[in-house]
Amino acid sequence: MHNSDHALPVRGNPDADAVILGAAGDRADGTISKRAHYAPPWADVSIIGIAGSSGSGKSTLSQAIVSKLNLPWVVILSIDSFYKSLDPESSRKAFRNEYDFDAPDAIDFDVLVERLRDLKAGKRAEIPVYSFEKHARLDKTTAIYSPHVLILEGIFALYDPRVLELMDMKIFCEADADTCLSRRILRDVRDRGRDIEGIIKQWFGFVKPNFEKFVDPQRKVADIIVPRGVENHVAITMMTQFIEQKLLEKSKHHRAALTRLEIEAQSQPLSKRVTVMEQTSQLRGMSTIIRDIDSSGEDFIFYFDRFAALLVEQALNNVSFESITINTPPGHKYSGLCARGEVSAVILLRGGAALETGLRRVIDDCKTGRILIQSNVRTGEPELHYLVLPSDIHEHEAVLLLDAQMSSGGSALMAVQVLVDHGVKMDRIVLATYSAGRIGLHRLTTVFPDIAVVVGNLVKDVEERWVEKRYFRC
Known part of the structure; x- marks a missing residue:
């Protein structure tokens, strides 16, 4: 065996940044912005x-x-x-x-x-x-x-x-x-x-x-x-x-790139593609019960499912619809709206599964996929562990990406990159989450400016994940 007395050379450029600013381009909301490029850890395998x-x-x-x-x-x-x-x-x-x-x-x-x-x-x-x-x-x-x-x-x-x-x-x-x-x-x-x-x-x-x-x-x-x-x-x-x-x-470079992206995003205003649900009396009341540590498990699940259904309905406002007329059995005509194509959903495990009951109440026959991304307990780096997507997801009119909470945005970044890698157009992705922090939203929309984001509540930037623990009681 040769080369046994020498350290093996590391080829490529390990100092290359994983996040770089791309060329300026038109955004969906009419503004012109530089898009940051996100490279997941499996890029340049x-x-x-x-x-x-x-x-x-x-x-x-x-x-x-x-x-x-x-x-x-x-x-x-x-x-x-x-x-x-x-x-x-x-x-x-x-x-x-x-x-x-x-x-x-x-x-x-x-x-x-x-x-x-x-x-x-x-x-x-x-x-x-x-x-x-x-x-x-x-x-x-x-x-x-x-x-x-x-x-x-x-x-x-x-x-x-x-x-x-x-x-x-x-x-x-x-x-x-x-x-x-x-x-x-x-x-x-x-x-x-x-x-x-x-x-x-x-x-x-x-x-x-x-x-x-x-x-x-x-x-x-x-x-x-x-x-x-x-x-x-x-x-x-x-x-x-x-x-x-x-x-x-x-x-090391992936985590450093995420940190740089966070710093770059802090100075930018919240994207116009981010919709925060109007805090009506109904929503404020449900959020109060959901966040109350003294609420029973039954009440928590009941009101969270109601909130999730409203969140999915709000997310569907970003889907293209067309007029359609239906002849009813009694002979009457009903005019309404129908999605231009199929709408599917991807559950970002484990928290996103808490939104699935609300999803089924709105779209009971929705095709679903699942992505499991967990942070490394030692480094904090998000890691992709499990992936199942509909085989024709790239043909769907819209894909709802569901997660209960978004703090730093690292998991959401990786999940959106997975969808893009599987042929889903960026402007057809709608992320729906119960709560999110501004830093995570900035980071996500800087890299993917054309996706739509629907947020139930804006919270502080660093919040421990608690929804799935209370929803699943474990």
């Missing part, structure tokens, strides 16, 4: 490439790294997913073990590079699924979104120069030929439904010659050569320390 002979232990080494890191934001992507679809003649050769899967031409590098660039940009990437039993690419895909670290493993992981440009660390896995052959036989019989005779035929016909021609030269571009694979604990420790350092740097 760190890509680790692991190449080596078939059976050299690339997958096992990748899994060992993930296991040692013990983090939910590390994803393994196999280059095997990017085998090209075969024409009928090539498919027949594949079933006769006569098709060369171990040549670079068998890999669709154009699609691979496109998906890696999407992930580098913080976008959602649809990864193809290849069936080795059918020797065909399946119709379904697997989505990858928001990894902080991506481990790309495969025999040609370090082959294409375009892929190398995107990598932060390059590893070559080394093992003797007999070990590689025995591992390949075990894997292909167990996982790919092949017979031993066909495996050996492929090994001597394609795998071994192509290793010497295409795979072995990749060691020249590797930062680390790892002999003995998963048994090499020193190499695994070096790699995990490098990844942990990259993650620590990203976390």
Whole structure:
């Protein structure tokens, strides 16, 4: 293993600001404002490439790294997913073990590079699924979104120069030929439904010659050569320390960027896209009961659900409607309004779930998605843990983003960025929250000036989250 006596270089520009001011543009309210750019922590994902002979232990080494890191934001992507679809003649050769899967031409590098660039940009990437039993690419895909670290493993992981440009660390896995052959036989019989005779035929016909021609030269571009694979604990420790350092740097710059954004936003007036509900006698009365620590749990839930329904109704004022006439069963005509398209909602867990009963009272058949973003107890940085969205959310006329409280705005920033990354137009997002502080609102509307925000109550900038604790009684 080389480079063992030197610290691993950190590529890229770790000092680059995650929040920068963009070009001036027209806002939806007619004013001209500079929009701040928000980069979530998974933007510019760190890509680790692991190449080596078939059976050299690339997958096992990748899994060992993930296991040692013990983090939910590390994803393994196999280059095997990017085998090209075969024409009928090539498919027949594949079933006769006569098709060369171990040549670079068998890999669709154009699609691979496109998906890696999407992930580098913080976008959602649809990864193809290849069936080795059918020797065909399946119709379904697997989505990858928001990894902080991506481990790309495969025999040609370090082959294409375009892929190398995107990598932060390059590893070559080394093992003797007999070990590689025995591992390949075990894997292909167990996982790919092949017979031993066909495996050996492929090994001597394609795998071994192509290793010497295409795979072995990749060691020249590797930062680390790892002999003995998963048994090499020193190499695994070096790699995990490098990844942990990259993650620590990203976390540090993300938190610093949020702080800078907060300072920049303090001097700006509240956006005209923010609507604070009129404090009528009814609302003030309900808020008094909701905030009274002596209110019973039943009263709290009853009045909060009523408040939530009014909040959702107010949020729907930001949705485009069109006139419609309905013929009733008795033969009368009723003229009213109907949303121009489908309206869906995304619940920002856990607090947003307290607004769901109110949502159902207004739109009982509303499609819903869920996002779980929690602050790291050690650093305070918001982290994306769970994500489920309607598959056609990018086509919806409006998307209501529901949260019970917004203080610093870090979770709301990340949630809106997730929706934008999934194709939802900014001006179709309506954030509805029971209470919010001015700093959080400033921060959110500075980055996303075209979203609409509906707030039940303006509160002090730093307020502990208490609504979900009382609503769910835990």
